[in-house]
Amino acid sequence: MQNEYQSVRAIFDPERLQVYIETYGCQMNVNDSEVVLSILQKAGYALCDKIEDASLVLINTCAIRDNAEQRILGRLEVFRLEKKKNPGLVVGVLGCMAERLKEQLLAHPVVDLVAGPDAYRDLPRLIAAVTADGKQINTILSHEETYADISPVRMDRNAVxxxxxxxxxxxxxxxxxxxxxxxxxxxxxxxxxxxxxxxxxxxxxxxxxxxxxxxxxxxxxxxxxxxxxxxxxxxxxxxxxxxxxxxxxxxxxxxxxxxxxxxxxxxxxxxxxxxxxxxxxxxxxxxxxxxxxxxxxxxxxxxxxxxxxxxxxxxxxxxxxxxxxxxxxxxxxxxxxxxxxxxxxxxxxxxxxxxxxxxxxxxxxxxxxxxxxxxxxxxxxxxxxxxxxxxxxxRDIGKVFEVLIEGPSKRSDKDMVGRTSQNKACVFKASGYKAGDYVNVKVVDCTSATLLCELA
Ligand code: SF4
Missing domain, CATH: 3.80.30.20 (tm_1862 like domain)
Structure with missing residues (x-):
């Protein structure tokens, strides 16, 4: 079981080339980053969690609102500073903003490669070509690509x-x-x-x-x-x-x-x-x-x-x-x-x-x-x-719900957080339980965002 489990999780391996990935936008983008990591792990990369350790930085972007794009342009300024410290650093922009702005984004002084949502299989070639020939772009959209055969590499921490x-x-x-x-x-x-x-x-x-x-x-x-x-x-x-x-x-x-x-x-x-x-x-x-x-x-x-x-x-x-x-x-x-x-x-x-x-x-x-x-x-x-x-x-006060535990609460590690089937967040004290356990809780109080519960 342990080996199979490892097969879908991100590899953290200092001996490999290091890639740092930031993801913005919707759940589909989160899943796309996991597809990208799967492709890159096969190409010899391992995920790192600090930009300073990376030889490749990828930012998976959202174009749905202007302020989402402004935030990403702000991040590129941070990458500019990293590039000053590490001139060999390759910076790639992926996703919806890459597809929308194409060459305009490639012209940004920090950006080495631009890849749209249907071009992720091409990333290993694009990355190699950056080192050999300079800036690279692939924003071709496909009528067939679903990445159906690629098993995404999970980057979540709790595996629930x-x-x-x-x-x-x-x-x-x-x-x-x-x-x-x-x-x-x-x-x-x-x-x-x-x-x-x-x-x-x-x-x-x-x-x-x-x-x-x-x-x-x-x-x-x-x-x-x-x-x-x-x-x-x-x-x-x-x-x-x-x-x-x-x-x-x-x-x-x-x-x-x-x-x-x-x-x-x-x-x-x-x-x-x-x-x-x-x-x-x-x-x-x-x-x-x-x-x-x-x-x-x-x-x-x-x-x-x-x-x-x-x-x-x-x-x-x-x-x-x-x-x-x-x-x-x-x-x-x-x-x-x-x-x-x-x-x-x-x-x-x-x-x-x-x-x-x-x-x-x-x-x-x-x-x-x-x-x-x-x-x-x-x-x-x-x-x-x-x-x-x-x-x-x-209306939920006094009711009992089955909750799937996600892990300790951000506010206090003495409290656990889980969700009801209705996707409502519940906070409760539960020693001896861990992320992934199901537990029945009774709602005793609430805010507009959270159900405050005790074990039922
Ligand atoms: S066009 Fe945009 S808002 Fe409308 S269904 Fe498609 S993704 Fe949703």
């Missing part, structure tokens, strides 16, 4: 939860979103390779798997060319849930226009599929949803919520929302607040609109909501959501 990408890219073209341009067209990954990876993780001690895609509900494996074999997301979810009843299964992200009752009934059938759905709404106004090209209405969204509540009682629901999209009026904003009250989300990721160059919104709509109005509206949404989260958590 792991991500598995089941698809890449997105065909939806929401008007504000840069993802279809940076990650390319949608492709579903061969389910046999997904199941193999999930079984291997479970055999190596992992207790929770998150299936990842930009829009998991449109997962559709058409099988080998010429064959009739197909598999949709509900079928895949069922196959992963069947690996073992003690393996928790999560998934993200769902799209309201595609989330089917078949997926909901599959969740209801298997207790180990976690009772949590992240269902981005983006706005509560039909006018904004149309302009965003979301392809669903407010009424459709509320009907999907009703189906979740009916088919999976006790399922938590979280969302994403954008405040101040192009042309958003006060009435549109009030529609968003009203939808939040109607649904009573358990949690939300809330942002103000940030125009991304090249998107349909940037090309066709004026970014005309003044910044101070965007901020006011965002603050109103945050205040409302905080009270909804607190209400949701208060």
């Amino acid at each position: 939860s792991a991500y598995i990408s089941i698809m890449r890219g997105c065909n939806n073209v929401c008007s504000y979103c840069v993802v279809p341009y940076t990650r390319g067209a949608e492709r579903s990954r061969d389910p046999q390779t997904i199941l193999h990876e999930a079984r291997e993780l479970f055999a190596n001690g992992y207790k929770e798997i998150s299936l990842l895609g930009q829009n998991v509900d449109s997962y559709n494996w058409k099988g080998v060319p010429g064959s009739e074999q197909t598999m949709d997301f509900a079928d895949l979810l069922e196959q992963v849930a069947l690996i073992d009843p003690s393996l928790r299964v999560r998934f993200s992200t769902s799209h309201p226009k595609d989330m089917s009752d078949k997926v909901l009934y599959t969740m209801a059938k298997y207790p180990n599929i976690c009772r949590h759905i992240h269902l981005p709404v983006q706005s509560g106004s039909n006018a904004m949803l149309e302009k965003m090209n979301r392809k669903h209405t407010r009424e459709w969204y509320l009907e999907r919520i009703e189906s979740i509540r009916r088919i999976i009682p006790g399922c938590s629901i979280t969302t994403d929302v954008i405040a101040g999209f192009c042309g958003e009026t006060e009435a549109d904003h009030q529609d968003t607040l009203d939808l939040f009250r109607k649904v009573g989300f358990d949690a939300a990721f809330m942002f103000q609109y940030s125009e991304r160059p090249g998107t349909k919104a940037a090309r066709h709509f004026a970014d005309d909501v003044p910044p101070e109005v965007k901020t006011t509206r965002l603050n109103e949404i945050i205040a409302l959501q905080n009270s909804l989260s607190l209400e949701s958590n208060r």
